[in-house]
Amino acid sequence: MTTLAVAALAEEYAAALQEYSASGSEAALARAYRLGRHALSDGVGVLEMAALHQIASARLGGGAPAPGRAGEFLSEALAPFELTRRGLLEITAHLEDANNGLQRRLAEALQAFETAQDELVERRRIEELKNEFICIISHEVRTPLTSIHGALNLLSSGLGGELNEQGRQLLEVAYRNSQRLVRLVTDILDLQKIESGSMTFNMRPIEVKPFLTQAIEATQGFARKFGARLALAAVPRRAFVRADSDRLMQVMDNLLSNAAKFSPPDGPVTVAVTRNGGCLRVSVKDEGPGIPEDFRGRIFERFAQANAAAARAGAGLGLSIAKAIVEQHGGRLGFQTATGSGTTFFFDMPEWDPRRGAPKEAGPWPAQP
């Protein structure tokens, strides 16, 4: 409101007040109401109205109304403000309700979050305890197990004399099972080493084609037992990755063995390599039954087995180890599967440029370990 407008309002107020002082008429009160109403619309505040009243009373001097009448007039001039005050009270009440509701929901959400966090921490703690326990047991078991395994090996090579047929069979069972145990303990310790970052990788450039040929040759014998045929499809020329060849061989061995195990008799297991931007994808495709849907989510968990039949073949650590190795190389291991039409496991790794001694393309890969 401009100074001029305020002055006009003061003028009008004094005139109306004087009229009411003289007549006590409803017309003067209606005028007071109109005045207040305009003041409200123009954004004049209640305190300013009170000030206007003071100024007007002072200006009227002896013509000022008696206190009772002055009060009636001021009430009338302030009445319009009640129109909005009650609205504000309503709004405040609404806001308070809404605010309370929000506070309650926030508290609930926080509570739920804390519970979830506690559960997560607890689950991690149990997981760590479990791993630690398994590690300790493995360490403790390894030394005597190596002795047992070695002794059984010597016995089956004829040291200690010839055994009869039944003795040889029993020895064979003992030897085979001790071998399984040795492999399990080695796997557990390997996995623990990779995950704790204490496994060292001897990184050098590896040409993919000869490496895969070698991997297939090494697993061919095992695959034949399941009637699977391992084959290498087209591989891009001069494709390199930078890796620890023993560890990468372990990954290939795992993927090929798995594929062979689940391949139908005389079914093909195809290894292929594709270039995709700055990375190479090595895939192993079988024509087996596919991974059961309920198993897909936990396939990389330790000791995960789809069913009892699969458990015969291994402890269920192979894929966990393969995944950890690939990830330590800055790569990614994954799979595609459909019930009835086979499974493809693959890993992506940055392609290496041996001439420059650097990755071919700066990809979204983490730094090389």
Next chain:
Amino acid sequence: MVPIASSDDVVIARQLGRALGSTLGFAGADLTVITSAISELAGNIIEYAERGAIVMTIVEKAGRPGLKIEARDAGPGMPQRAPTAIGSSAGPRLGIGLSGVRRLMDEFEIQSSAGEGTRVTVRKWVP
């Protein structure tokens, strides 16, 4: 019934409202509330319909007396505005006025449609 066409008529309506109100037993701030409502309703008639009428009736509900004030006009009505949206549209003065009247009084009804005028009915019960 008080015909409304000028600010003098508003004064007459207020006078009648004040007299009826104080006869019924309203006093102090409640009388001011009644005259405020009459000022708003009559002001709207003059502003939006030029002429109309304020009808005041003594009513009773469950043995409790009250004053019913009805504001009628044959103006353009309030076509775009739903009665529930009072105070949110159709200009600030009307908005503040009608929503304010609704809050000052105990009961509030409005009937309005394009071309058929407007009728606002409010009631206030003696405390």
